[in-house]
Amino acid sequence: AQRVTQPEKLLSVFKGAPVELKCNYSYSGSPELFWYVQYSRQRLQLLLRHISRESIKGFTADLNKGETSFHLKKPFAQEEDSAMYYCALSSPTGNQFYFGTGTSLTVIP
Amino acid sequence: NAGVTQTPKFQVLKTGQSMTLQCAQDMNHNSMYWYRQDPGMGLRLIYYSASEGTTDKGEVPNGYNVSRLNKREFSLRLESAAPSQTSVYFCASPLWRGCTDTQYFGPGTRLTVL
Numbered sequence: 001a002q003r004v005t006q007p008e009k010l011l012s013v014f015k016g017a018p019v020e021l022k023c024n025y026s027y028s029g030s031p032e033l034f035w036y037v038q039y040s041r042q043r044l045q046l047l048l049r050h051i052s053r054e055s056i057k058g059f060t061a062d063l064n065k066g067e068t069s070f071h072l073k074k075p076f077a078q079e080e081d082s083a084m085y086y087c088a089l090s091s092p093t094g095n096q097f098y099f100g101t102g103t104s105l106t107v108i109p
Numbered sequence: 110n111a112g113v114t115q116t117p118k119f120q121v122l123k124t125g126q127s128m129t130l131q132c133a134q135d136m137n138h139n140s141m142y143w144y145r146q147d148p149g150m151g152l153r154l155i156y157y158s159a160s161e162g163t164t165d166k167g168e169v170p171n172g173y174n175v176s177r178l179n180k181r182e183f184s185l186r187l188e189s190a191a192p193s194q195t196s197v198y199f200c201a202s203p204l205w206r207g208c209t210d211t212q213y214f215g216p217g218t219r220l221t222v223l
Binding site: 004006036043044045086088097098099100101102 | 142144151152153154199201214215216217
């Protein structure tokens with residue numbers, strides 16, 4: 001069963017425009033949700049996680065348990081935000097991770 | 110503190126050949142993972158190791174074996190490579206629930222099986 005769904009494979013926005021990358025999940029219990037980013041020719045790295053409720057590089061994500069969503073948002077996109085973004089879910093014990101298929105974000109100058 | 114290191118970075122194999130991907134972490138984490146990344150499939154878990162001496166299957170373990178040599182090292186072996194195993198492989202040392210450590214991924218190994 002697909003645990004993490006990212007419906008958009010490709011997303012293009014203009015510089016300065018708001019951006020939202022969608023993520024929905026299915027998991028019983030209390031998973032932890034994450035967003036990972038992979039810039040061109042760089043390793044995958046953690047962007048943010050819901051338990052810390054932090055904002056990294058202007059991105060935020062709110063966990064909506066009712067809608068089982070964890071969408072990633074940024075009010076004003078920058079060219080350096082162009083990258084591959086993965087939504088991920090961790091089991092409560094932290095021993096299992098499930099990733100979405102990723103969304104490739106392109107910010108147009 | 111190098112985080113997670115992987116070798117090799119690139120590899121080309123012929124069908125039926127064997128090879129071992131090496132992974133090491135210097136963060137003293139108990140858990141380590143192997144993933145493969147394929148276009149349109151995202152990251153899929155092959156095997157994971159919750160602690161030294163233990164390994165468990167993930168989503169796509171067929172065709173692979175792993176070995177948790179010690180706390181630092183977690184290797185992935187392809188005994189008889191197949192073209193379907195052409196992929197980018199990532200080793201990771203994950204976040205623990207309630208822990209403030211950040212999950213780290215290795216730089217990846219791009220494997221092509223001809």
